[in-house]
Amino acid sequence: MKKIEAIIRPERLEAVKEALKATPGYCGMSVTAIQGHGRQGGIVEQFRGREFKVEMLPKVKVEIVCSDEHLEGLVSTILSVAKTGEIGDGKIFIYEVLDALRIRTGERGKGAL
Secondary structure, X not given: OEEEEEEEOHHHHHHHHHHHHOOOOOOOOEEEEEEEOOOOOOXXXXXXXXXXXXXXXXXXXXXXXXXXXXXXXXXXXXXXXXXXXXOOOEEEEEEXXXXXXXXXXXXXXXXXX
8 A cells, every 4th residue: 555645736636636536546535734845945925015035835735545556546647637837836755554444444454445
């Protein structure tokens, strides 16, 4: 099993969510509102004629656990839908998951997803 952790633009969340629902192997996600910056280093904005730098930008972290055979399909869906081509589109990280347990039934492994 794998865990996909995607940090994306907040305005792309609904489109990513809808696209994932139609992707084989999708069984749910967790979403967290976060703040951060990468290479873009923040943005410069103007307020009442003065410039100020906003270093921590709002982002959304999407977490999905899936079976190994569905990993590439889910990652390519996120990549194609979240991409705008501009700096600040985000990152996708992939982790190995040792086990999963469904609390209600006690199921383990892929059955728990």
